Amino acid sequence: MIRTVSIWRWQLVFTASIVAIVVMITALTPGTLGIPLFITGLALVVVTTLVAFAVPWQRLPRRAVVVLPLLDTLAVGLATSAPDIRLGLLWVFPVTWLATYFTMHWVLVGVAFCGVCLVLFAERTGDTADLLLRVLTVIITLSFLGVTVRIGSQRARAARRLLERRSEQVNRAAERAETNQRRVTQIIDALGVALVVVAGDGRILQMNDAYRALYGRDRFGDALPSTAVEYDRRRGAAVPPGRTTLARAANGEQLQGERVWLFDSEGRWHALQVDTQTIAAAAEGTHITLVVIDDVTELLEAAEERRALAAVVSHELRNPLTAIIGHVDLLLERDDLAPQVTAQLEVIANAGERMENLVASTLETTRSTAEEPFEPVDLREVVEASAASYAPLISGSRQELAISGAESLVIYGDAFRLRQVLDNLLSNAVKYTPAGGRITVRLGSAADGQAELVIRDTGSGIAPDELPRVFDPYFRTDRAVLAGIAGTGLGMGIARGIVEAHEGSIVVESGLGAGTTITLRFPHRRVKEVLA
Structure with missing residues (x-):
């Protein structure tokens, strides 16, 4: 069915041409307007145009439209x-x-109708032969034009149908490819191993559900508010942003059985085994890396349980072995034993001593595995790592964070626990400092030689009567509660416990509208080590 808009368009083009010619005739040969047949033709054009706009063509059969071009003829x-x-x-x-x-x-039919009209209405100047020649010329010309346009139209329709079929084929192929992609995605998501594909510029191209759950990512790859943090070892130092698993994979490093510790958003530790594999890229000069992350936490926990069981069993075996060896030694001191009995007792004594040595060796191994002594920790690195994690929040709040002082400040401690302290303190500074405020962190040495770390903000501050209670569990200032600032009131107490475990001190100074200053001091070496 010819669309109504197409009918209007064809008729309007024809009518506009007639109007332009009539204007020229009026200007150049106004006498032509006195010819009755000419005026009748113009009137017919007007009537045909009105009919084209008035008739609901979509309700009529296709052949009804042919009336318009014949009337125009x-x-x-x-x-x-x-x-x-x-x-x-x-x-x-x-x-x-x-x-x-x-x-x-x-x-x-249209061409023949043109010839009939030419014979009936055209000017009769010239002889009959001239008239017939004019009619023949018009019919041949219009026939050639009509046949050419018709063939072109048929070819255009055939090409359009071919394109439509090809488009349908492409759509079906795309649907099949999309279905296969969904199946592959479902299979990959069902795997317990975390998989992620990273480009050379660090963009995550694809990941499965196991990776999203492990690293706290949404379905688009963006980090959720509580993100997971990688550490070089359990309760060790946080891995710098440029040395994370994804960053190393994006840089093209080949990882085989790399061990990484992950502290997830729910406060659980995960031992990860990381492998990378380079895969084909669409463009030359670029590389794409598949990162395979296997959570081996349960395996390590099972090994730890076996170690603990071995330690318990070995410890419990020591007492009866000591009693057996002791009584055998007492028996060997007697003079009334037969030589054969003495030989048998010596065999028992030797076997007992070997078992005692084995138990002692097992205990020593399990003890050395379980101990996690304090190690050298650079507070500057801990501060910078914590600041990097809060950089998006600080930037979003239009705050300014400045770190100054010593380029390196080494103490002995637990890097993981110290990072918890810094995260708590910086989190409070960001939450209670208004937009456009300033947060400064200075590292150096106190007058007594201890390592000193000072965190100062330009926030709302704490009232004098509330300041002594900042370390109380679940305590929150009235201003924070009224302002609806999120928090539990546990962070400062946890921070003080960690600082005291490092034989350090924490002092809070604040005033309403004057901001807050928190001073941390740590011995460069543990007091217990010095006394030892």
Whole structure:
């Protein structure tokens, strides 16, 4: 069915051409307007145009539309009665219309109708032979035009149908590919091993559900508010951003059985075994890496349980072995034993001593595995790592964070626990400092030689009557509660416990509207080590 808009467009183009010619005739040969047939032709064009806009063509059969180009043909035929004006050229419009939307039969009917109109209404100047020659010329020209347009229209429709079929085939292929992609994604998501594909610029291209759950990522790859942090060892130092698993994979490093410790958003430790594999990239000069992360926490915990069981069993075996060896030694001191009995007792004593040595060796091994002594920790690195994790929040709040003082400040301690302290203190500074505020961290040495770390903010501060209670469990200031600032009131107490475990001290100074200053001091070496 020809669309109504197409009908309007064809008729308007024809009518606009007639109007332009009438304007020229009025200006140049106004006498032509006195010819009755010419005026009748113009009137027919107006009527046909009104019919084109008034009739609901979508409700009529397709053949009904053919009336319009035939009426236009008749109108042009009536207009050819004007002398010395080649208005017959306007038959190009209805013939092209017929050739575009109707069969070859209607094209020939239209051309024949043009010839009849030419015979009936055209100017009669010249002899009969001249008239016949004009009719033949018009019919041949219009026939060639109609056939050419019709063939082109048929080819265009055939090409369109071919494109539609190919488009359908492409759509079906795309649907099959999408279905296969979903199946592969479902299979990958069902795996317990975390998989992630990272590009050379650090972008995550694809990941499975196991990776999302492990690293706290949403379905688009963005980090959730409580993100997981990688550490070089359990309760060790946080891995710098440039040395995380993804960063190393993006840089093209090949990892085979790399051990990484992850502290997830729910406060649980995960022992990870990381492997990387380079995969094909779409463009030359770029590389894509598949990172395979296996959570071996349960295996390590099972090994730890076996170690603990071995330690308990070995410890419990020591007492009865000591009793056996002791009583055998007492028996060997007697003089009334037969030589054969003495030999048998010596065999028992030797076996007992070997078992005692084995138990002692097992205990020593399990003890050395379980101990986690304090190690050298650079507070500057801990501060910078903590600051890097809060950089997006600080930037979003239009705050400023400045770290100054010693480039390196080494103490003996637990890097993981010290990072917890810094995270708590910086979190409070960011939460209670308004937009545009400033947070400073200075590292150096106190007057007594201890390592000193001072965190100062320009926040709302704490009232004098509330300041002594900042370390109480669940305590929160009235201003924080009224302002609706999130928190539990446990962070400062936890921080003080960790600092005291390092034989350090924490002092809080604050005033309403004057900000808060927190001073941490640590011995460069543990007091217990010095006394030892």
